[in-house]
Amino acid sequence: MLTALRSQAMCGIVGYAGARSALEVVLNGLRRLEYRGYDSAGVAIVDGGVLQIEKRAGKLSNLEKAIAENGFDTSAGTGIGHTRWATHGAPTDRNAHPHVSVDGRVAVIHNGIIENFAKLRLELEERGVEFSSDTDTECVAHLLALELTTHTSAQDSTTLPEGALAAAMRRVCQRLEGAFTLLAVHADAPGVVVGARRNSPLVVGCGDGEYFLASDVAAFIEHTREAIELGQDQVVEISAAGVTITDFFGTPATGNSFHVAWDVSAAEKGGYDYFMLKEIAEQPQAVADTLRGRLTETGEIMLDEVRLSDQDLRDVDKVFIVACGTAYHAGLVAKYAIEHWTRIPCEVELASEFRYRDPVLDRSTLVVAISQSGETMDTLMAVRHAKEQKARVLAICNTNGSSIPRESDAVLYTHAGPEIAVASTKAFLTQLVACYLVGLHLAQVRGIKYADEVAAVVEQLQQMPAAVEAVLGTMEPVRELARSLAGSPSVLFIGRHVGYPVALEGALKLKELAYMHAEGFAAGELKHGPIALIDKGTPVFVVVPSPRGRGVLHDKVISNIQEVRARGARVIAIAEEGDAAVEPFADHVIRVPRTPTLLSPLVATVPLQVFACEVAATRGHDVDQPRNLAKSVTVE
Ligand code: M6R
Numbered sequence: 001m002l003t004a005l006r007s008q009a010m011c012g013i014v015g016y017a018g019a020r021s022a023l024e025v026v027l028n029g030l031r032r033l034e035y036r037g038y039d040s041a042g043v044a045i046v047d048g049g050v051l052q053i054e055k056r057a058g059k060l061s062n063l064e065k066a067i068a069e070n071g072f073d074t075s076a077g078t079g080i081g082h083t084r085w086a087t088h089g090a091p092t093d094r095n096a097h098p099h100v101s102v103d104g105r106v107a108v109i110h111n112g113i114i115e116n117f118a119k120l121r122l123e124l125e126e127r128g129v130e131f132s133s134d135t136d137t138e139c140v141a142h143l144l145a146l147e148l149t150t151h152t153s154a155q156d157s158t159t160l161p162e163g164a165l166a167a168a169m170r171r172v173c174q175r176l177e178g179a180f181t182l183l184a185v186h187a188d189a190p191g192v193v194v195g196a197r198r199n200s201p202l203v204v205g206c207g208d209g210e211y212f213l214a215s216d217v218a219a220f221i222e223h224t225r226e227a228i229e230l231g232q233d234q235v236v237e238i239s240a241a242g243v244t245i246t247d248f249f250g251t252p253a254t255g256n257s258f259h260v261a262w263d264v265s266a267a268e269k270g271g272y273d274y275f276m277l278k279e280i281a282e283q284p285q286a287v288a289d290t291l292r293g294r295l296t297e298t299g300e301i302m303l304d305e306v307r308l309s310d311q312d313l314r315d316v317d318k319v320f321i322v323a324c325g326t327a328y329h330a331g332l333v334a335k336y337a338i339e340h341w342t343r344i345p346c347e348v349e350l351a352s353e354f355r356y357r358d359p360v361l362d363r364s365t366l367v368v369a370i371s372q373s374g375e376t377m378d379t380l381m382a383v384r385h386a387k388e389q390k391a392r393v394l395a396i397c398n399t400n401g402s403s404i405p406r407e408s409d410a411v412l413y414t415h416a417g418p419e420i421a422v423a424s425t426k427a428f429l430t431q432l433v434a435c436y437l438v439g440l441h442l443a444q445v446r447g448i449k450y451a452d453e454v455a456a457v458v459e460q461l462q463q464m465p466a467a468v469e470a471v472l473g474t475m476e477p478v479r480e481l482a483r484s485l486a487g488s489p490s491v492l493f494i495g496r497h498v499g500y501p502v503a504l505e506g507a508l509k510l511k512e513l514a515y516m517h518a519e520g521f522a523a524g525e526l527k528h529g530p531i532a533l534i535d536k537g538t539p540v541f542v543v544v545p546s547p548r549g550r551g552v553l554h555d556k557v558i559s560n561i562q563e564v565r566a567r568g569a570r571v572i573a574i575a576e577e578g579d580a581a582v583e584p585f586a587d588h589v590i591r592v593p594r595t596p597t598l599l600s601p602l603v604a605t606v607p608l609q610v611f612a613c614e615v616a617a618t619r620g621h622d623v624d625q626p627r628n629l630a631k632s633v634t635v636e
Helices: 022-036 060-070 117-126 137-151 164-175 275-281 283-291 310-314 325-342 351-357 377-388 426-445 451-462 464-472 476-485 499-514 523-528 551-566 580-585 601-618
Strands: 012-017 040-047 050-057 078-084 106-114 178-186 193-198 203-206 211-214 226-229 234-239 242-247 256-259 318-323 346-350 365-371 392-397 410-413 490-495 517-522 539-543 570-576 588-592
Touching: 012 022, 012 106, 012 178, 012 193, 012 234, 022 040, 022 060, 022 078, 022 211, 040 060, 040 106, 040 178, 050 060, 078 106, 078 178, 078 193, 106 137, 117 137, 137 164, 137 178, 164 178, 164 193, 164 234, 164 242, 193 211, 203 242, 211 234, 275 283, 275 601, 283 426, 283 451, 283 464, 310 426, 318 325, 318 351, 318 377, 325 346, 325 365, 325 426, 325 499, 346 351, 351 377, 365 377, 365 426, 377 392, 392 426, 410 426, 426 451, 426 601, 451 464, 464 601, 476 588, 476 601, 490 499, 490 523, 490 551, 499 517, 499 523, 499 539, 499 601, 517 523, 523 551, 539 551, 539 601, 551 570, 551 580, 570 580, 570 601, 588 601
Parallel strands: 318 346, 318 365, 365 392, 392 410, 490 517, 490 539, 539 570, 570 588
Antiparallel strands: 012 078, 012 211, 040 050, 040 078, 106 178, 178 193, 193 234, 203 211, 203 226, 226 256, 234 242
């Protein structure tokens, strides 16, 4: 049966070599990586010439229970661990990682998809190898074992020759197609963990006499903040003595060394019940951090990495924004700001659709890719397509050195810090800030806005952390409302202009966290069909624009409120302080501070995040790890 489960596509992996208990280090690392997937988890520890393996379907707690029951050695210093998000097939114990070679000596964990697994599996089966899982990963364990048997002559020794596992990994990687991060240990190579990467993240943590490998620095941040990010097609070997990096053909290589700016407390719940609550509360700081130091003394906006000249930006005649999910909603808001400030046409595309409709791109097109993780495969593929068509690519990203910024021509990093909850909150607000900055930068470089005009908007942006803080201070009635509406079969969200993406974001949060039917609509579209959904008591959130902005927008939304009210809706208006016009028509009014219209999503989104979080908690759901989801979606 050659239909392997492409089952380890977005996973968390961690490896350790040093003097501590590898089991403890690996389990702690997996706890921090569980956001990447939580369908199954497993570990392999090298101990006295044997591999101790444990793996279980379900969350990490199942694995921890099994380890406690089965009595694992906790002192050995070499090990690997894996947490999985399944893309195809049921997550079972059998398909959980690590996977072990037939001789029981090699254990492998994997993030990604090995596209030529069917051919490799057939070849291995013809050589008599019996598979014990349906995964593509298992091929790698058997291939490594075969390579070691073929190329290692010292069979009389109980220890593998130095570098043998890494050499075998290089030879195996030369045969693999697809995207993968692999970690391997061998029973006869105590003290050594070998890793490889292609199109999937892998970072090395450099401690004092100890080294770590992980998909994300969060896995080892409590031990070290010094890290090396591996380049494409590289193999790494770690031991207590150091780290060796080569390409797939053995040529010595160096990764990209960096210091992690945040510490372990940023990856802890810090007294909150859920990471999501903590991350909602961190938004004022995240917005302030993303804005900090962006304006030079001469009043110019600074991006982080710019491999584009000002002339390249002046030549831009069209902007495409590509992103997924919440990041896409940030892009929808950005369109209003970019077109208003730069007068360049701007289109927003779901990254997963972008390249399939063959968009018209050339050197004068700027593609802005927005991604918290920087690893979202749909967005990465859109970036690659744009680059193939010679477009310029600018990334807005929260993860230093991840694939999307690395492959882009310019980068603006959001400084949200680690976002652990699957539902995006602080990443969204900081993406909005970054989009505003990109719009201002473009307007300035193209001479459409003068430095003082840019500074005036930046000044308004600098008021936003306090405005978000003010919203957070008034959320108790929203939580009460959430508890009272937790049993509603359906909730609708409507808005106009920048309020429309806010409505979409409110609905997405409720869907993913509360598993409720929720829809966001442009308020003007309701009468073209969706208004038929409204029944007596249907909750409808209305994002009301400022009456101080374009009056016509406010008046139209008030009319929309009356339309839904007339059909029995229970109206919850999000309106700015002092807007008395909404009161006669709304059942509940959630007040947000006065802000310029374009910046209003920064405050209007917050009550919707709080609402969704509270509904989910009331319904008894896992707020941080909603069902069927993972934080980084590294499959198309
Ligand atoms: O890492 P990215 O920003 O590229 O992720 C994009 C989406 O998968 C993400 O925003 C997703 O929609 C969130 N879970 C929504 O809360």
